Amino acid sequence: MTETTVDATGSSPLLRAFAYAAVLAVSFVMLYPLLWMVSSSFKPENEIFSTTSLIPETFTTDAYRRGWNGLSVSFGWMFLNSTVIALLAVVGNLVSCSMAAYAFTRLQFKGRSFWFALMLGTMMLPQHAVLIPQYLMFLNFGWVNTILPLVVPKFLAIDAFFIFLMIQFFRGIPRDLDEAAVMDGAGPLRIFFKIILPLSTPVLATAAVFSFIWTWDDFFAPLIYLNDIEKYTAQLGLRTFVDATAQSDWGALLAMSTLTILPIFILFVVFQRLLIEGIATTGMKR
Template sequence: MFAHAALCTASLVMLYPLLWMLASSFRDNADIFTSLSLIPAKFDLAAYARGWRGLHTGFGRFFINSTVISLLAVIGNLLSCSLAAFAVTRLKFRGRDLCFAMMLGTMMIPYQVTLIPQYILFLHLDWVGTILPLVVPKFLAVDAFFIFLMVQFFRGIPKELDEAAVMDGCSAWRIYWNIMLPLSLPVLGTVGVFTFIFAWDDFFGPLIYLTDVEQFTVQLGLRGFLDAGGTSDWAAMFAMAVLTLVPVLLLFVFFQRSLIQGIATTGLK
């Protein structure tokens, strides 16, 4: 009983700022700085309307942009990482083990080292100011960590399955697409959900690569409220902040098991 009381209090204290932000998104600006309560006096959606209209560009635009970038990132990671994982677990070719070792090696390289030359490269390709620098790398399997996760899973799928398929004259592509991928839905789900959340929350990438407000993601859009200067519209900002958290929360609710397991076994955020 004592443990429950302590845990309830602790989780309430921890979640209090988030709940307070939710409550404040229904308040007007004056009340935000005077009310500590978690229950707003009235459910006023005015701040949502103001925030959605935005300063220059509507917030709906940012939502579309973020959704497009995140979904493309998911597709890219699922395809490219599974192709690489399939090659190193199921195919035989010269240099296979070396390739796998190099994949593991890239997990150790922090992005700061590749950041500046990548930026210069994208600048020369005329990609700065487009979403390409945020999306194309995902199709080139740069998140070695996810390859590793898939390799672990593929190794658990019995080899007899694809050996039988080879006997029946299946090509490697058919085996990859018709046998391995359908059997790998759990790991594809985990990688997809983590990729979506990471891409959705990414601030640094959009910050340096997106230059036109029309292309901004929700994270850059939120920051726009702060830059407006001393007269920040806190209620509208909180309202939009709450909205940007909704997709992540929904994914958590639906994929809680695989997310928790992903963290427990691999240390992902």
């Protein structure tokens, strides 16, 4: 989407000034809590609640030091856990979903429409319907308290949404390319690797970034599957930290909150256009 600053409805200057003021006000109110969180994380504890100012009078990174080692396991360890899980989820989603999307758009096989309809059906089914048997199954496998229940399903294309996203994109790749390759004797495997995947980097990137962010942010699955604090993700660690510090060390809590959002924020800044286009074209949640 390119920036087209067309004057949509021929607004008068006054009206436009009003719109501008309104939008600015809304952005300020929306951003204020976030800015407050970041600035408070750099304030000494006694300054956090004594002023609503966004600029710390005394700048200190003390809260980060207290927070980082605030639990029996360092937050660094939990960030590492989160990163490993999120990266594996990215790989799993990219591999399994692109394979499925390729089968649905480019290969002709018996039962394709049937499976396609079922795939759309799974997108509608709330995860709660399968939650308990899945949990019991992973418990049986001895997978509870490991990262396997969080990662393995991604390699089985459980996030059908990404299949859907890739299907939309693959359909736009000209079929002449495949046909030319077939004439040259290329099989389905070669077409997938030499034609489809190389031309699909935009959609693969979108899926990768969303996979990472959603897995990083996920709270529910780690909550039910991970028990030992050494295995916690950053989200679980933060939530444990809330319990541990209660109201006593807001500075450290806000510092760790800021840190858990930071990776998402960086991805957001770098891939902003990709993410927003992804939302605009598919109506993806979040």
